[in-house]
Amino acid sequence: MSAISIEADAFAPATAADLRVARRIMWTYISTGLAIFFLMMLLGIAMRAEQAGWVTFDPGWFYALLSLHGVGMITAMAIAGLGTLWYLVRRETPLDPRIAYLAYGFFVAGALCVIIAVFPGKFGSLWTMLYPLPFVGTYWPSWATGVWLVGNALVMTGFMVWCAQILGALIARFGGILGMLGIGYVFNIRGYEEAHREPPSPQMFAAAITAIDGIIGSTFGLAAGIGMLVHWIDPSVAIDPLWAKNLIYQFGHTFANLTMYMAVAGVYVGLPLCTKREYHTSKPLAIAWWGTLLFVIIAYFHHLYMDFAQAETVQFIGEIASYLAAIPVVVVTVFSGAMLVHRSGMRWSLGSMFLYAGMIGWVVGGTAAVLDATIPINLDLHNTLWVPGHFHTYLLQGVLLFTMGWVFVTLEQRSATITSLAMRWLIGGTIFGGAAMFLLSFYIAGANGVPRRYAVEPAPGPELATVATIGALILLAGIIIAAIEALRLARLPKAQEAAA
Amino acid sequence: MKSRTVAYIVLAVTIVFAIAPTYRGQIELPVRVHHLLHAMVLVLAAFTGLLFARSAAPAKGSRAFWLIVTIVAPMLAMFLMWPSNYSPLDRLPAAHTAEHLGLALLGFLTAYAGQQYATGVGVAMSLSLWAMAFLAAWGFGVSPPLQVQTAAAAPTAAAAANAGTAPDPHHGQAVFSQNCASCHGAQGQGGMGPRLIGESSRKDLMQAEAWIENPQPPMPKLYPGTLSAQDVRDVAAYVETLK
Incomplete structure (x- = not known):
């Protein structure tokens, strides 16, 4: 495979062979991400079933499964989103496929390390481990802590590789940072129009913000990760607990947030395919993305409201940043998306349905987050199941639906076939119905003060866990049926081949 | 240019x-x-x-x-x-x-x-x-004073074994003279081993204890064995007093 000179070929159109390679990379990432997601879902159901009293296992295993489930879910969605985004960037500018595979290798190696740390290591202090927890008072062997830390560092390294590649490509494509962020376009729209220049497409904003904030987040994450790895090897090296907490949450919150911004690129490209209308870059869209770029890196402060040692000013900055990171881009994207669909005569295929429903899930999950980011409310809700309610909505009914929507839109376009009405009702009913039961249980439990991260919950936790488990099983059934339907569509001949 | x-x-x-x-x-x-x-x-x-x-x-x-x-x-x-x-x-x-x-x-x-x-x-x-x-510079090998850390933060094995027992620098000095002075000097001024005067600016009590428990070569590991958990605590407290 020939190497690609980024700067020289920044405008070279992708050939059919290039796009074939790019699609292979995209499907490798997406299938890996969704496979991990499915396995993590099984772990999640096992934990809710245990809380409901359906099965019993050692609390140590509960926390080990919780650790794997948390880090696995976010990494799974990130891998799927990064694959989608890589393909979309490749359509507009050259990228070296080997680097995509290198990043993928880091992700897989990191995931394997994390799995080994849990099976058989029984590592149980989650990815939000708060120093000195992974080192002191543990029930798992020390090697499991080391392998867990190495695994996380490998995932961060893979993410850094991916981000650096995309950043370099976008800078070359748009002539610098100002061009890739649409700054030149926003302040000189007339000049762009007169010169017949195109601003970056909406999906390029998603890619740019992911790349820049990804490098910033990985920097913080690796600083904490290497610091803790050194402490694991050499316990005489002290770590400041508040420093570690800030760095871990800066990376973790940014990474989790970015999964949504990766996946939303699928909406920018997929929804126009369904509606036969273009999703244009506009001034509000560009400015909203700037807000995300700036504020997503400090929004994590809302995880530290209860840390008395954190400066009070920082807490208020965190509250405002949380609003500004999420609200503008949600409003602009969802409003534009709704306008795109309005009176378009779009057929509600599985692809378009998932993309549209994903926007609703994004709004619901985002609203729960904004509530939690409000200091007086946070004090009551943050340590309850309300917060898992928020991020499960965000991931299950936002990021996952965007990813599934993109997968189905691609398969439907390829085969020029949409799923039968009965099957759409079955899949939609099980996925949305199951998710509603599963997610509402979190919110209701959280509002009733049931604490999170506990293997055994006080009332009404177990009763609601029963409802949640039933909901999760229905959701699982829906996802399995959707996966079978996706495989059926993938096996159909390409539209033009069928016509020939 | x-x-x-x-x-x-x-x-x-x-x-x-x-x-x-x-x-x-x-x-x-x-x-x-x-x-x-x-x-x-x-x-x-x-x-x-x-x-x-x-x-x-x-x-x-x-x-x-x-x-x-x-x-x-x-x-x-x-x-x-x-x-x-x-x-x-x-x-x-x-x-x-x-x-x-x-x-x-x-x-x-x-x-x-x-x-x-x-x-x-x-x-x-x-x-x-x-x-x-x-x-x-704000957290890697740099830790706030012990008193602002949470009570649960990083108790060492020696500290855990002696929870509630106050360190005794005077006893620590005696232990130091017998086991440490040959390398670090009688007053901690250094010799074959590093100088320990001003060690408190680099390590707090807990870190000093952790180091004595798990030293890096060539410093010998005397705990557990030659030194008890209380000895470790006392020596660490004594080293912290060297100015």
Whole structure:
């Protein structure tokens, strides 16, 4: 495979062979991400079933499964989103496929390390481990802590590789940072129009913000990760607990947030395919993305409201940043998306349905987050199941639906076939119905003060866990049926081949 | 002035800055100050790399190699800033110089390799490297005073075994004289082993205990065995008093 000179070929159109390679990379990432997601879902159901009293296992295993489930879910969605985004960037500018595979290798190696740390290591202090927890008072062997830390560092390294590649490509494509962020376009729209220049497409904003904030987040994450790895090897090296907490949450919150911004690129490209209308870059869209770029890196402060040692000013900055990171881009994207669909005569295929429903899930999950980011409310809700309610909505009914929507839109376009009405009702009913039961249980439990991260919950936790488990099983059934339907569509001949 | 000339001047400044502190003889700097000085070496070195990349011919062929270098170099720099090595390095000027030059090389490579991969990536990775180095000064080997940490924070094995027992520096002095003075000097002034006067600026009580429990060679591991958990605690308390 020939190497690609980024700067020289920044405008070279992708050939059919290039796009074939790019699609292979995209499907490798997406299938890996969704496979991990499915396995993590099984772990999640096992934990809710245990809380409901359906099965019993050692609390140590509960926390080990919780650790794997948390880090696995976010990494799974990130891998799927990064694959989608890589393909979309490749359509507009050259990228070296080997680097995509290198990043993928880091992700897989990191995931394997994390799995080994849990099976058989029984590592149980989650990815939000708060120093000195992974080192002191543990029930798992020390090697499991080391392998867990190495695994996380490998995932961060893979993410850094991916981000650096995309950043370099976008800078070359748009002539610098100002061009890739649409700054030149926003302040000189007339000049762009007169010169017949195109601003970056909406999906390029998603890619740019992911790349820049990804490098910033990985920097913080690796600083904490290497610091803790050194402490694991050499316990005489002290770590400041508040420093570690800030760095871990800066990376973790940014990474989790970015999964949504990766996946939303699928909406920018997929929804126009369904509606036969273009999703244009506009001034509000560009400015909203700037807000995300700036504020997503400090929004994590809302995880530290209860840390008395954190400066009070920082807490208020965190509250405002949380609003500004999420609200503008949600409003602009969802409003534009709704306008795109309005009176378009779009057929509600599985692809378009998932993309549209994903926007609703994004709004619901985002609203729960904004509530939690409000200091007086946070004090009551943050340590309850309300917060898992928020991020499960965000991931299950936002990021996952965007990813599934993109997968189905691609398969439907390829085969020029949409799923039968009965099957759409079955899949939609099980996925949305199951998710509603599963997610509402979190919110209701959280509002009733049931604490999170506990293997055994006080009332009404177990009763609601029963409802949640039933909901999760229905959701699982829906996802399995959707996966079978996706495989059926993938096996159909390409539209033009069928016509020939 | 040509870009390459400026690059050579900055390179010279970087090297002088990197090796100058090591000719001051034995110095005892707090870890935070040490990190910040290292960060300055990295700033200068990466700036040098950016200048050299500016006047260098674009890389030919595959650039994937350069991307790997620019990603890995900052991580290696962070490992090189391993805080417990500072104290021994302070007493070994040649090793200290080598460490600084290693940091300078990693800083240079981060910037140069990044720019060789694609314009702008070297700048981004240099910022990442600097951020890591400056962040290190606020928590990597640097810990707030014991009293502001939570009660559950990092109890050592000795501390756990003696929870509630106050350390006794007087008894610690006696234990020190019998087991430690032959290497560290009767007053902790140093000898075959490092000088311990002012150790409290580098390690708090808990860290000193952790070090005695799990020392790095060539310091012998005397706990558990020769020293009891209470002995460890008392010796650590005594070392903390050495000013």
